[in-house]
Amino acid sequence: MKLRIEKAIYGGDGLARIPGGKTVFVPETLPGELVEATIATDRRSFATGKLDAVLEPSAERVTPGCEYFSRCGGCQYQHTNPAFQLQMKLDILKETLGRAHVTVPNEIATLAGPSWGYRNRVRLHVVGSRLGYRLRGSHKRLPVNHCPIAAPILEQAIAVVERIAGLEALCDEIEFFTNGEQDQLLISLFPGPQQKPREQALEAFADLAQTELPALTGVGLFTQKNIKYWGQRSLTYTACGTPYRVSLGSFFQVNRFLLPELLQLVVKNRTGRMAWDLYSGAGLFARALEFDFVTAVESEGFSSDDLNENLESRPHQVVRSSTLDFLRGQSSAQAKPDLIVVDPPRAGLGKEICGHLSRIAAPNIIYVSCDPATLARDLQTLLESGYFIETIQLVDMFPQTFHLETVTVLVRG
Helix, strand or coil, X not given: CEEECCEECCCCCEEEECCCCCEEEECCCCCCCEEEEEEEEECCCEEEEXXXXXXXXXXXXXXXXXXXXXXXXXXXCCCECHHHHHHHHHHHHHHHHHHCCCCCCXXXXXXCCCCCCCECEEEEEEECCEEEEEEXXXXXXXXXXXXXXXXXXHHHHHHHHHCCCCHHHHCCEEEEEECCCCCCEEEEEECCCCCCCCHHHHHHHHHHHHHHCCCEEEEEEECCCCEEEEECCEEEEEECCEEEEEECCCCCCCECCCHHHHHHHHHCCCEEEEEEEECXXXXXXXXXXXEEEEEEEECCHHHHHHHHHHCCCCCCEEEECCHHHHHHCCCXXXXXXXXXXXXXXXXXXXXXXXXXXXXXXXXXXXXXXXCHHHHHHHHHHHHHCCEEEEEEEEECCCCCCCCCEEEEEEEEC
16 A cells, blocks of 8 residues: 655654554655555554555655665664654654653754764674574574674674684674774673583684684673683773773673763763762763762672772772662662762663652752653653753764664753
């Protein structure tokens, strides 16, 4: 059937309506386009479509920059230019906030960087002797020999590792992580439940890989019971002149171009007596905050170890705990922080954490979010408790994909 695409939606598809008003979601389409599509699945409240042809293309449509696009599940927006990708994300963010009745007092600013070669971390599946991603909309695997949104050294590593014999017996998934200068590289190997590789296999793999990848400094084999290492367990990642230790298995932001800008959005010109950095990870924000005392909270073991190392030279406190448990332990009699930074996973904060933040009533909260729906839900709760939005900035940390990052500054009314 012929469909007119009304708008882009979060997830990467375009939304159209079939006779009767039912919505249908069609991938690889752009707002305003007339397309021909086949209904792939038909449910009670919506349908999904398969794009057959673009009859009236948008002026913003471009040729995708990767031959795996449309088959690979990693990217959704390569069929349009970076500027229009950013506009679609901005429209989606505004609509999502509007549905939650979250009023933004000022125009939402945007920040973007290079749209190719930006990822400092990629994780792939082992497909026979090849590496690959998942096919779009499927659990099946698509072999690839490169990934143009990855940093050049990671593309090189993909090609090198695919030439190493016996990889399929060593692991089921593999992750590559590099620092901003691309002069240090870590590889993580994740065996499947039936694979039981020996330490000798790890050493043989690492020795072969390093002959073609001189930047390779460490490899970790993550078995169900323990971790075996070759070389170094961490690399040094420098952001805004500050070196951070980031270990195998530890969380760190993935956009090597915009990471410094994201850091500055959160910490620049913010000073005071006490701050909390919740969901601290390896301490990207905590170490850079110019406060007399910072409490950094992190529950994940690898990240928590890095956090301790990265804050060792500062008069700060590291709490190995979930954010919820930490907040539950804070009484109203304790001194409240001047600033709270939160950078939760896609699930967001949730009702109970927002309730604790409202009770604590810090003068300022900076909310770093990677999901507009959970951000809107949490902001609705925080605004009802007496906060107001000073600024929201959209940071395009994930070009070519539907994912978006935001930094929201909240001030207590």
